Amino acid sequence: MRKILPTTASWRISIWTTLAFALGTGLAFGIVYLLVAHTIRDRSDAWLSGEAEVLAEVSAHTPKDHLYNRIVREVAELATRELPDERNSRGQKLNSVFFLEEDDGNESPLWIGPGSESPFLTAIQGARLTQAPQSISVEGWPTSFRVVARQVAGPGKTVYLGLSNRGDRHVLHRLTDRFLLVWGGTVILGFLIAYTSARRTLLRVEHITETVARIGSEDLSERLPASVRRDEIARLANTFNLMLDRIQFSVNQLRAVTDAVAHDLKSPVTSIRGTLESALCTEPNENWRDSVGEAIEGLDRLLDLLNTTLDLAEAQAGALRLDRTAVDLSSLTQQLIGLYQPVMCERGHDMKAELEAHVFVNGDSALLNRVVSNLLENEMIHLPHGCRINVQLRSQEELAELVVEDNGPGFPPEIGAHAVERFVKGKSSPGHGFGLAFVDAVVKAHGGSVKISDRPTGGAVITLSLPLRVLQPA
């Protein structure tokens, strides 16, 4: 259902476009109109001035006898006929030219023109006419007259020649009428074209809006149809699709996290609850303490899981704040190997370390401690009894390289290159799949990288590369 309401963007766009168009063309016409009016006036004025000159000349050189009036009248009438007759639709003669010769004496003026001379005489005497043509209005005539005056050489005579502006006005009127007709037509046509094209374009936007609204409320996997066109709206649709991809990825990720955390939380909560419940139901004895202790241990594991999840989320969101200092990776690793050596022995692993001394990196000591301990824990959790673990630390060019390799079963094939992704773990792995993801996130925050591979002879290799600390010249 199309709503054509003044509130739609297409309506607004076409209104404004049309307005601008109409104003622009109107302005252009105004300029043309002024030019034309000016030209017409110039031409009339040139004619008036020329004729008045001739008539004044004639008047001056004609002997003042009884033929004088007749001669002047003849010449004046000839002059008035010089203009082409313009007639209106009813056949009335449009150009009205008058000639008036005024004498200072009491002699009645010589008058050639339409009707009686008296209103003209009054109008002329009212206006102070000069050599330059001037417009005066005459009583009883709807349009003004353009009049020019000439002094006749000789005894105080003046000749006036006047031309009605009616013809000029008629030409300009016709010009205006035609313009308005054409202008109206083009404005309406322009509006229709602007509206249709805006409507068509915006309908595509409308379509995107509807689809996105539906995706937002129903199915996140739906996508906007790809357009063959490569214009802005196609790009908009593309951008939306990319954004939807990311949102869907995040939602899936979040769902996976929530599921995994919920799953991992349920078992300790169940066991804690069970332990406490059975402790409550038995008589207080020495076992009671054990049960409470067991419950606290369960809570600690739960807390550990929560902390690791949150740490990982923070690390992967790039929100880790590194408190960088010069960290001696050699002694840090040595210390942790010392810490883990007994428990490795306990599990029958043979752990050897080849650590280059004084390998310094510029990093967060607490986080790097956790990175190395995570690597060692990872080995311990995943290796079957009685494996060999080799830890090497060396500096290479500008990198500190920490390599942990073992002769265990290697990474399960279903993990492959995804071992550092959150929650990726082998089917039979007892961990919760955070360890290496956290290592990866922290190492990346330090500007390093983690490489994971299987040894050709069997076993896994994890290689950490961290930028070496650059020594400041003293």
Add this chain to the structure above:
Amino acid sequence: MRLLLVEDDAAIQSFLKRTLSEAGYQVDTAGDAKTGELRALEGVHDAFIIDLGLPDMDGLNLIARCRAQGSSTPVLILSARRSVDERVRGLEQGGDDYLTKPFALAELLARLRNLLRRASPAHSDPIRLETADLQLDLVRREARRGEHLLPLTAQEFSLLEYLCRNAGRVVTRTMILDHVWRTRIDPATNVVDVHIYRLRNKVDPHGSAPLIHTIRGVGYVLKHA
């Protein structure tokens, strides 16, 4: 010793007050920063325990205000935030300490003792430690059980020294990692337990009265029967 506890959570406030009272401290409490500030400025307390998430003011601001008004009483900060704020790290360097929730009570008491000891100037480092028939020579780094010299590695000696320094008091695995290995990690495996197990084999051989005891769910304590 008189303490001021500023904590808005009633449940935490009550169990902390109980624990601290049982440990022999006199405890005053405040539920918000405003009351806390008034009580702190009385100048009668030996240490403050301040929660960071107070309803009316950030705990750090409260500490800053107390310091600005000339109080130099040591502060133990309780924080629910996991990642430690740089400002808190700054305070730590200034002689105060922090604990993130949830914490073991043993650790709270240990940190509090540390804080109070650091604040009192008359404190000298011992060169010998003794518990029952266990003797540690901190200069020669030798340990004897009765007349018998214990064959300890350097690491094992450090661990035993830490237990001896806290003889009669429970220490948690986190505290052990922090003080003996100088690392704040939360291992998912029983790393510390294996060290204790090995140490115990040397310190408490068959037939002798055991000194190292496990407190299930909390940690370890070195004490005579």
